Amino acid sequence: MKKDIKIPEVKDVHVAVVQEEHLEYKTQDWNAYIINNSDKDLDTVLIVTKGYNDKKITPVMRHTIAKLPARSYAKIEYLQEQVLELNNEFKITFFEGNQMFDKTYLFRKNTINVKALQTVPLMQLRGVLVK
Secondary structure, three states: OHHHOOOOOOOOEEEEEEEEEEOOOOEEEEEEEEEEOOOOOEEEEEEEEEEEOOOOEOOOEEEEEEEEOOOEEEEEEEEOHHHHHOEEEEEEEEEEOOEEEEEEEEEOOOOOOHHHOEEEOOOOEEEEEEO
């Protein structure tokens, strides 16, 4: 039965962690985003996140986005500085038409930092990207 379920490869959907200025508090905050760089809308986007290492694990966070239009992005969550020292995992499931897609994106510990910033598609910002 399980062998009959086919989940195709995810393309053009990414997770980025971007450092942005918080205007009210005048701080540089790290925020995670999902990017839909495809030509198709994504429906019922389910995101499960957690941070972990050998000794610590954060509470699991769950997020839902009803619809993520083609060539757009949406904020997932704010990441505290202490969480950047952990592996940060984003499990994303969504529908494109009637087809379900699923992918796990992993930012390894300490890879989210200023030295790793690169241009993020669609956002006109710099961040750390996992494809």
